[in-house]
Amino acid sequence: MEDTTTGPPPERHVAVFAFPFASHPPLLLTLVRRLASAAPTVVFSFFSTAKSNRSLFSDFSCHNIRPYDVSDGIPEGYVFQGKLQEDINLFLAVAEEELRKGVKVAEADIGVNVGCLVVDAFFWFSGDMAEEMKIPWVAFWTAGACSLSAHFYTDVIRSKSSQLLEGSSGVPDEDEIVDFVPGISAIRLSDLPSGVLFGNLESPFSTMLHKMGRTIAKATAVPINSFQELDPDLTKNLSSELNNFLNIGPFNLITSKQNPPPSKVDEFSCISWLEAQEPRSVAYISFGTVCRPPPHELVAIAEALEETKILFLWSINNDSKKHFPEGFLERTTADGSGKVVPWAPQVQVLEHVAVGVFVTHGGWNSVLESVGAGIPMICRPFFGDQQLNTWMIEKVWGIGVRIEGGSFTKRGTRCALERVLSLDGSPKRIKERVEALKELAHKAVEPNGSSNQNFKTLVDVVTRATL
Template identity: 45%
Template structure:
């Protein structure tokens, strides 16, 4: 799929420099750079977002990072609201983004021929229009959450009439099992006090059709066909390129003794499909009362558990919990998650439903217990429970001792859990086939390379 051309193509790539957004975008660019070695890729982010991902070796010569400002006024001290820095970056607008183009053109001496941007960086449309080049958007969250942003006006109108949390959104094509409670707050909460970030997301329905292509961090084979059909009717090109944070098929597990955390050696001593793995990623921490309920449920269940919990949070656990569970539980400040989920002894994953975590669980065929927190977590949890049927959302939406014990027994003991495990293996096989040479992702990546090369 290598493209050769006499003219030098130069793609400017705009990252949304927050959370887990930069890594999938860089991984996509790595694929494109390999497929099109004569194309230059200028990866434009902030110093804070670029530094960690470009400190790794093996970045090809045709990818180069450039830093722009984060929009935070000099001397301003950020508060505790995580959306504040997002708003500052978006407020800096296309003028800030243009500075990245200027740096890249001055360095490479090549004009920009195409723009690829994280879909959250909506001001990049103005840059693309001014340069008169194709504008390609990448959607790192779960694909189906796009639907909520296309139908934001209808959803808000519907919620104004009936805001019952358990109400089904049966007007969303292919997603009729979604409920009001699953939606991101930015979708349901309009009004005068709406943040710039929320307004940006609400504008996506009008903005996305102007993109030459919208690229999904997912496999088409896992999405409801009616949803795919609906999106294709609205967009110029709707391209699925597979999980951008994983290499499928997954590599074999390394020798257990090479894992310095001790997780794999500990898992080696447990029975097959018996271990509860608990982790909420790097961004999310459940509130203290939920950490207590979680600990109480793990202790009461008696199942072996591996919990990735930062050291400073251990003081919130019930008194004596660590001693009482030391013979069947292990707590570590960080776990090699992809390898843990690939271990045969893991039977269930208690997760916040972040995309990367769910993709790793799906790829390893591990059922999930979902406790969504924000953003697309709720819609992802609903897909896990009601579309793929490979897990459950936690009862009542928050951790309680009884609710979690009930979910653990459901998956690890009951007949229903056996069916979920079987379905999780079926979904895993679907992913392996979808990632292969005959899957749609290979063809869609080829289409994306052709769009870039013909720009």
């Protein structure tokens, strides 16, 4: 448990709205913890679902951060039907009303009216709330500048894509490479996030992101979990369109340098296994907690690993192990070539000298952790911003490759592993570029670094008395 002492009486009340899914709540809480430390006389009321708050605050408390539960929108006795984003859609149906009610409860409880909203940028309607309350609206984007730009320019992208179709029939060619997204010199249309041009454009989730893109220019500040040296062109463009567009990350580096979290025990001995391996010889494989490659792709990865004899550490849930080729676990364990675990301390693993490549889904947190450790990536994106992140990794930053054909085959996996782990030619350039970005990322979070200076600007926005 962290500090539970009673602090000074609050001089200001900031309401925080978390989007209670995936990595969004812990990232927002990381930001709020930094703000709470920088502004000890400000009280932060943190709104999320009961399930989310239990997870976040089970071993953490702070005198000026107070959790408040809002409904998840799931009716009593409701039976899930297995529809895409079903839980998200139920929550979005009640989110605005629940958060409005929650603010009134917190104001009565704390005894100070809310003077600022710090919210997950997904909650586009919070801009209307802030305008009604005549207070600053801080819209936090948990991912990178590239995906924010895609949503901010959705109407431009749709209009320009329609012009491509003039005189033809059908839909835009998914493989078309275009140059009309400001700040990105070229992008393949199929790598844009789902809901921008392809997919169900009318789903609640797509609609939410479209409205967010249309309204975020009204925000008082738009902090993001990135560093401006990673995307200078995007930063320049978005800074010209948004108020106080602030790169304040990478959070994984700031947390480790300034406010280390309680270390989770390496219960599966990943680090001790890595200690026995040669430098840059191991492929670390993990697709996060949500993404799961289909069985035939798991087989392809396993067969490629055995065929190449490349050392590997694979973090995968126990249920998926049943799809491995017969005897795979036994053979690789016996010869010491591999270690399969249900969980790994990812940041520690990536920072270990034995790791030479990260096989990943391309989620933003994983990308930043890989950059922070200077590790090249092999990407197999699934959904959300992962396709666009992968494009940036391969085509813009030059710090990794997309798996051939977009999914794992034995041949494609083997080629990617051998290519990135090689020390000659293009792999050397990939390693040099990711090392250069690692250095820039670490400099950004130093006391005089760009991210730290941007954070000071954010503190000023959150704590100032008036708009």
